[in-house]
Amino acid sequence: MDKYLPIGSVVLLEGGTKRVMIYGRRQQELNTKKIWDYIACLYPEGNINEQYMYLFNHDQIEKIYFIGYQDEEEFEFLKENLAEKPV
Template sequence: MKGGCMKEYLPLGSVITLKNGSKRLMIVGRLQNQIGSNDIYDYAAVLWPEGLVDSKHFYLFNHEDLDKLYYIGLQDMEEFQFRPVLESKLNETVHKKKA
């Protein structure tokens, strides 16, 4: 994750492909830590249409890795009210990396 300003994160349920990827993925998490490291990724996703096949297999990637957007997930009032929480988490992450 680069930068410190709030980007427009795709909502959960969005279906995408990654650059150099052929399989579609569905976003199931945002601002995700990789277990065993300090790396933070913009998104976590699972295979689409298979879904979560194994709890150890999530795809972690950043916004700049996206190639194609097939479907935008649910955007309602609850999603828009949650975005400041994401922004706060992003700011905390950026400050921790600088410290």
């Protein structure tokens, strides 16, 4: 990958048994201030509550099941906001 996966992408994390759907990128963890590549929720359930939000980095993805929606706005966003850390 030469960029982040788009919003809506569905992946399986290493060691996981349930797929998750990406709904945010370059997320900062509140307690530690650590920056993560992605935040996701369970798929197909969606965002249930904060106990079911998953922060992870691209290298923790075991398998990509679906690549989310991409259009000109997505490409411009990547260029302006996420280009400094390709995955």
